[in-house]
Amino acid sequence: MAKTKQLTKQEKLQLIMDDFKLFAKNFIYIVDNNGDKINFLLNPQQQEFNDLLEKNRYMIISKSRQGGFSTYALGRALWQAIRFENSNILIVSYKQDSSMALFEKLKMMNRDLDQFREKYGTKVFPATKRDNRNELLLENGSRITCVVAGNKDVGRGSTYSMIHLSEFAFYQNQEKQLLSAEQALAKGTGKLVIETTSNGFNFYQKLFMSAWKGDSKYKAFFVPFYASLYKEQFRAEHDEAEEWFKANNKGNRLREKDLEPDEKILYEKGANLRFLMWRRYKLLDMTLQEFYQEYPSNPMESFISTGQSVFDQSKVLERLNYVSEPLPTNEVYNQLPDVLKPYINRGLYIYKLPKKGIRMFGGVDTASGSGGDYSTISIFDNEGEQILSFYHNKVAVYTFAQIVDAIGKWCNYAYLAIERNNLGLPLIERLRKDYEYLNLLKSKIFDQKGKKKLQLGWTTTNTTKSIMISDYKENFERGLISIHCKETLAQMQIFQEVDGKMNNKKGEGNHDDLIVAAALACQAMKQNKYYVDIA
CATH class of the missing domain: 3.30.420.240 (Nucleotidyltransferase; domain 5)
Structure with missing residues (x-):
């Protein structure tokens, strides 16, 4: 039987450099919830999104809080800037403090690459030429810029190989800003990602739901509150919720036979009992409508309209979970x-x-x-x-x-x-x-x-x-x-x-x-x- 050819160190390195998932795992560091610096191993939802992005130029994400997609965007931008010379990448946030926080995280990722620049050389990991308040420029001509969405058109006067619009649902003049971004995108190869939590009914809501129905050039991606990435992200809160539940239920955990009708639906969709105990715990201090907005289980929940709504939104959303499909x-x-x-x-x-x-x-x-x-x-x-x-x-x-x-x-x-x-x-x-x-x-x-x-x-x-x-x-x-x-x-x-x-x-x-x-x-x-x- 023929032996499998062993890859050389150079071949292994090339394999890693060509695949963002491998690049992130080996060369990018992030800070976890405990404050420890760890390798950036993509969670299942980030991996799924990455695979979709490889096949689609336009992506739109609706998610619960703290989904890790801003971190993904920063890592992806840095990989692209290193891997492809003269890349021009734009990351847009909706306010100054969030833009600064994103860019500081990006610069930290880039500084951590210095050890690999020494090890593998600047031909593989181009050196940093300029690192200022909102721009990172590498020696290979690649540039990453972080800006705040405002009254000016996004990306005017430039062409970008990648544009990431963070927290887009909170922008002013969303339609105008998106049109400007699309016009600035490199023809044929550029990729544009809209990533945000929801903010009621606005242009973003219509754009996402159109994509969700398959009626748009954008590919929709939704992350529910019970996605596997949140098992680790909310582990401490889940532990706290479980202790609270046991204390109020004679030391017992939540059991399947104890589920309420709406919880049974979530359970069947994939929310495990720890997520459902956590959900009950969160509902001690927030209304069901507020929970839907912050931690949706489906896109319609994330766009819930409150305040002046005529109809009880919790009942509308509950009904949406039970509707019959039209007869074929x-x-x-x-x-x-x-x-x-x-x-x-x-x-x-x-x-x-x-x-x-x-x-x-x-x-x-x-x-x-x-x-x-x-x-x-x-x-x-x-x-x-x-x-x-x-x-x-x-x-x-x-x-x-x-x-x-x-x-x-x-x-x-x-x-x-x-x-x-x-x-x-x-x-x-x-x-x-x-x-x-x-x-x-x-x-x-x-x-x-x-x-x-x-x-x-x-x-x-x-x-x-x-x-x-x-x-x-x-x-x-x-x-x-x-x-x-x-x-x-x-x-x-x-x-x-x-x-x-x-x-x-x-x-x-x-x-x-x-x-x-x-x-x-x-x-x-x-x-x-x-x-x-x-x-």
């Missing part, structure tokens, strides 16, 4: 009217097939179809479970009327509450005249003579909107209805009351159309009428 296209295709088939799982999402003879109730909100607001439909059965949702922003009113008619009749001639404001009235007229749809909600109004009469549809005013949303909130939070549509729940995360007015949080791309449709469906259920016989 092949299960519903042959059962649907032809007009609906093009929209299956592309605007029309069916969570449960209608049962014969069961009354159903729906809400309808109409938009122009010009690409702005969405035309939406939400249908519930008589037990309050959501059967389907429809949302699309590029269907004209006349097409939407055909879709509403088809959905309504397919769902056992559902009793529909249609907002009659603006484009809702033409929709109602088409349903009655063109499609003879009879099962529509009627509202009581008074004419100028004081006589009471009925009109088709629901008229939304500040007063009636408050009633509608209040009823919907109660039905949802008391568990009288079950929402399966993730987009509806996402809109409920940003739905606020400001100065007595309830609406979605302002910002491009934010909508509340699905909330309106679901709330209208609750009004249909509240009236509990049916003008057609479905027996």
Whole structure:
């Protein structure tokens, strides 16, 4: 049997220099939680991220606190500067003190390389030519710069092989700063990494969720609070939490049979019992919403909206953990009217097939179809479970009327509450005249003579909107209805009351159309009428 060729010292060194994971393990030192200087051995999440970065130019990270990705970025920047001459690398932080702290850590890593410069020579480890407040320049022409994100465009006038935007969610003018950074990135080979904890609903939130859904050039990477890297990072806190738990539970640790429903979900996802004891310990001094923001288990938790939120965010997030996925296209295709088939799982999402003879109730909100607001439909059965949702922003009113008619009749001639404001009235007229749809909600109004009469549809005013949303909130939070549509729940995360007015949080791309449709469906259920016989 042939012997395996032994690598020479030079070959081994070259192998290490060519692989950042090996380079970090052998040549970079970091300070651990005990204040000891140790070799930088990438944790599993950093290794996973590193492998993704090798294949993707654009990366975006959402994480809990103290994830170690800023340290990773510094080490990676130093490796690239040493390994590839004339590299130009930019690290951006959101405030001066954090920028200085990052750069001091980088300079410490570089100073620790002096021993290897002596051992292997400056051809392998280029000497330091300049080391000042925010710039590290090496003899091979590579430069690493640390700056603070401000009003000036990031990277203007330069080209960079690597840009790392640290704590991006806290920048001012995020969209403008990112556009500037992308323009400064070297074509074809440059890499741009956005790394941050979340900071509510803003441009970063929309960018990350778009990447998370696969609708962006950015590759999303999320680190939950129970990731393996935190076993060591929070070991002291975990020990403290376990002692607290034992002291309050007759010396027993938390057991699987003792888990609360929300803890069972986390346990099934990978949170071990020590993490869950620590979670209970943290919740002694913070609300569940605060915990979600600081230590999320999924991206939606990290973006939780607090303060002026209309809906209880803990209940919204809990529901998100249990939602049913829409039925696959092949299960519903042959059962649907032809007009609906093009929209299956592309605007029309069916969570449960209608049962014969069961009354159903729906809400309808109409938009122009010009690409702005969405035309939406939400249908519930008589037990309050959501059967389907429809949302699309590029269907004209006349097409939407055909879709509403088809959905309504397919769902056992559902009793529909249609907002009659603006484009809702033409929709109602088409349903009655063109499609003879009879099962529509009627509202009581008074004419100028004081006589009471009925009109088709629901008229939304500040007063009636408050009633509608209040009823919907109660039905949802008391568990009288079950929402399966993730987009509806996402809109409920940003739905606020400001100065007595309830609406979605302002910002491009934010909508509340699905909330309106679901709330209208609750009004249909509240009236509990049916003008057609479905027996």
